[in-house]
Amino acid sequence: SRHPALAAVLAPGSADAQSVIARWIAEHAPFAVVEAKPVALESWSQTGFGNWDLLAALPELTAEVPVRLVAQDHVSVQTDGQSWLRIEAPAELGFLEEDFGQFPRRSVPKRLEPLFWTGPEKNFAVIDAAAFPALPERLSASDMRHGCLFEGKAEQELGETAPWLVELAPDQRIVRDLFAGTAREGRDPVRPAAVFLSSGDTFSDLRAHLRQFVRLKSSDGGWARFRFWEGPYPFGLIEAVARNELPEFTRFFA
Structure with a gap:
């Protein structure tokens, strides 16, 4: 050929x-x-x-x-930022109220329930352990599939402040805590603790994809951590890609 x-x-x-x-x-x-x-x-x-x-x-x-x-078939990319990426204004949802007496108790705000539990795709979160106390221990005690985005020595040394990919389930207290605010007790109440994703990929494939972005080449040729799971980084990344300022990052959303 x-x-x-x-x-x-x-x-x-x-x-x-x-x-x-x-x-x-x-x-x-x-x-x-x-x-x-x-x-x-x-x-x-x-x-x-x-x-x-x-x-x-x-x-x-x-x-x-x-x-x-x-x-050599590259991903087709539209540079107008319109047909392949849509940015919507964030909904002001707040946190869940402590709805004692209501059954079943919601795990996400009512306006988000159609996005989480009714579609064909699975729901995941990249949770920032630095903003969620005792996250590794709580995940080990849960039935949700999970894995740290760091591996080896980095996971051993930084697991308590590392990003963790979690496949969500509606009946898990951890999911509720992400929206109830109880996971961030004593910390900045407006700091995001997780990035939520819907995907048809397997857990292993999604984790392998996201692990490509936990560190990036710096301008001096070294390596630097990239905390894409922590605001405002994901918002800045999305906006820069939409303006075609970082075309190499379109693969982040593929």
């Missing part, structure tokens, strides 16, 4: 990847032209734009099949 393609390569390092793909080309595509050096997946995930087929191909790589070609 005359059309360009990306190659996913299973190898321990860049030099090894060069050797693997050179052998593969000699055997399968002797007339192919390679115009770029291999890029580690972590670096590509931070700067790559579109081409979700590549991520889907990665689990299929094996020692027997160490190379897969993927068509």
